[in-house]
Amino acid sequence: MIRHIFWLLPALSISIWAQHETKEGEKAKHPFIGNVAEIEKGRQLFANGCGGCHGPEGGGGRGPNVQDRGVWHPMGDPDMYRLIQKGQGLMPGANLAEDDGWRLVAYVRSLTTPAFEMKAPGDAAAGKAVYAGSGCANCHTIQGAGGKLGPDLSNAGLKLPLPKLRKAILDPDDAIAEGYQGVEIVMRSGERIRGVVKNRTNYTVQVQLGNGTLRLLDMGSVEQMTLRQTTLMPVDYTKRLSKADIDNLVAFLAQQAAGVSK
Ligand code: HEC
Ligand code: HEC
Structure with missing residues (x-):
C-alpha cells in the first residue's frame, strides 16, 4: 500500500503542475493540435483553399513551402492562426470559422511534427x-x-514527420x-566499386560499401x-506493397525512437 502511494505522489504533482502551465502559460495548446481526425479535416481544407498557392500538400508554389520552412522559420500556433485568418503580404486572409482556422493550424503543424x-x-x-x-533490413539498420x-x-520517428x-x-x-x-567507380585496375559517397575532396573519395566498410x-x-x-533505394514499393502495408510500415517506422519510450 505504502509503495503505491509513493508511486502516485510524483505523478499527481506533475499533472497539477502541467495543468497550471497550460492555463497560465503562453504555450497553451489548442486541442486540435495533434488530433488526427481534426488534422485530416484540416488537410482537406488546405487542399481546397490553400493548396493553389502552397502546393496541395504544402510543398510550395506561389506561396512558401510549409513542409520545410517551419523548421527554420518557426512560428507559434497563435501567430499562425492569426496569419491564416488575417493574411499577410501577398497572402489573403481566409476569414474562416474559428474551428476551421485551428484545423488548418493543426494540419500545417503536423507537417513538421x-x-x-x-x-x-x-x-x-x-x-x-x-x-x-520487404528487404528493408538489407540496407537499413534498426537498433544495430x-x-x-x-x-x-533507429530514430526515424524522431527525425521525420509522417508525410516525409x-x-x-x-x-x-x-x-x-x-x-x-x-x-x-571503375578503378584503373579494372575493379568496380559501388556504394555511397561519404566524403570527397579533389584528391580522395571515401566510399561506404554495402556491408558498412569504408574505403x-x-x-x-x-x-x-x-x-x-x-x-x-528501390523505387517500386508502391507497386509491391498495398496501401494498408504502407500505412502499417509508416506506423512501425514512426515508433522508431531509440531510447525514448511512449
Ligand atoms: C494567394 C496565395 C496564397 C493563398 C491562397 C494562401 N497563402 Fe499562405 N502564404 C502565401 C504567401 C505569399 C506567404 C508569405 C507571406 C509573407 O510573409 O509575405 C504565405 C505564408 C503562409 C504561412 C507562413 C509560412 C512561413 O513559414 O513563413 C503559412 C503557415 C500559410 N501561408 C498558410 C496558409 C494557409 C493555411 C492557407 C489557406 C487558408 C494559405 N496559406 C493560403 C500565399 C498564399
Ligand atoms: C537497396 C537498398 C535499400 C533498400 C532495400 C531499402 N532502402 Fe530505404 N534507403 C536506401 C538509401 C540509400 C536511402 C538514402 C537515400 C534516399 O533518401 O533515397 C534510403 C532512405 C530511406 C528513408 C529515409 C531516411 C532518412 O533518414 O531520410 C526511409 C524512411 C527508408 N529508406 C525506408 C525504407 C523501407 C521502409 C524499406 C523497405 C520497404 C527500404 N527503405 C528499403 C536504401 C534502401
Whole structure:
C-alpha cells in the first residue's frame, strides 16, 4: 500500500503542475493540435483553399513551402492562426470559422511534427512484419541490426514527420537523404566499386560499401566515377506493397525512437 502511494505522489504533482502551465502559460495548446481526425479535416481544407498557392500538400508554389520552412522559420500556433485568418503580404486572409482556422493550424503543424509524436494511421506490429518481409533490413539498420547502405532508421520517428516518412518510401528519389548519394567507380585496375559517397575532396573519395566498410580511394587511381542522380533505394514499393502495408510500415517506422519510450 505504502509503495503505491509513493508511486502516485510524483505523478499527481506533475499533472497539477502541467495543468497550471497550460492555463497560465503562453504555450497553451489548442486541442486540435495533434488530433488526427481534426488534422485530416484540416488537410482537406488546405487542399481546397490553400493548396493553389502552397502546393496541395504544402510543398510550395506561389506561396512558401510549409513542409520545410517551419523548421527554420518557426512560428507559434497563435501567430499562425492569426496569419491564416488575417493574411499577410501577398497572402489573403481566409476569414474562416474559428474551428476551421485551428484545423488548418493543426494540419500545417503536423507537417513538421516528428512522426513519433503523432498517431499514425496504421498498425505498427503488422508494419514490423512488412519491414521484415520487404528487404528493408538489407540496407537499413534498426537498433544495430541490418545493412548499412541506407540511413540508420533507429530514430526515424524522431527525425521525420509522417508525410516525409511516407514519401521516403513511396517516392525515394524526391529527397535523397544527405550523405547517401550512390556512386559507381571503375578503378584503373579494372575493379568496380559501388556504394555511397561519404566524403570527397579533389584528391580522395571515401566510399561506404554495402556491408558498412569504408574505403578511402585516391582519385589518381580512379578511372571513372559516376555519381548517381537517383536513389539507391528501390523505387517500386508502391507497386509491391498495398496501401494498408504502407500505412502499417509508416506506423512501425514512426515508433522508431531509440531510447525514448511512449
Ligand atoms: C494567394 C496565395 C496564397 C493563398 C491562397 C494562401 N497563402 Fe499562405 N502564404 C502565401 C504567401 C505569399 C506567404 C508569405 C507571406 C509573407 O510573409 O509575405 C504565405 C505564408 C503562409 C504561412 C507562413 C509560412 C512561413 O513559414 O513563413 C503559412 C503557415 C500559410 N501561408 C498558410 C496558409 C494557409 C493555411 C492557407 C489557406 C487558408 C494559405 N496559406 C493560403 C500565399 C498564399
Ligand atoms: C537497396 C537498398 C535499400 C533498400 C532495400 C531499402 N532502402 Fe530505404 N534507403 C536506401 C538509401 C540509400 C536511402 C538514402 C537515400 C534516399 O533518401 O533515397 C534510403 C532512405 C530511406 C528513408 C529515409 C531516411 C532518412 O533518414 O531520410 C526511409 C524512411 C527508408 N529508406 C525506408 C525504407 C523501407 C521502409 C524499406 C523497405 C520497404 C527500404 N527503405 C528499403 C536504401 C534502401
